[in-house]
Amino acid sequence: MSAAMTIPTSASPADGPADRPADDIALTDQAGHLIRRAHQLAVALFHENLGRDVTPVQYAVLRALEARPGIDQVTLAAEIALDTSTTAETAVRLERKGWIVRELLARRQRALYLTPEGQALLAGLRAPMVTMQATLMNALEPGEQQELMRLLRKLLAGAVPVQEPMPEFPASD
Structure with missing residues (x-):
């Protein structure tokens, strides 16, 4: 009988032993957990810098409409995932x-366009978004920031798209 294969982790002492069986990944080494925590941070910083009048999902819709006025809702949905x-x-x-x-x-089907009010809103959100992005990325060196963005894009490009929203996440844009 062979010994169980172990994988080294960066687990903290609270997570238990540093060497774990291959099928037991420390929570702090689980990509999904870290991505969820990063998302929580990003949303908190979004609201701190951009306020609560617009949500991150609404912001994505507005930015997509700014880039492609008249886009239909189905195409828009695909573009912003x-x-x-x-x-x-x-x-x-x-x-x-x-x-x-x-x-x-x-x-x-419906074509979507920004109103002058929507355009003004986006114009007013540009500087706060730059601040939010800088704050979110400030723990990383510029090269690391570029690498993180490259890796996130690569991760998402290779991911299987979710067809329907998860039941535990109702539409709350």
């Missing part, structure tokens, strides 16, 4: 706030 129902609900909320207009197209 949201399911179509969440994208539609977000668009309705943004239209109610006066930041976008939804123009009816064929087959019940």
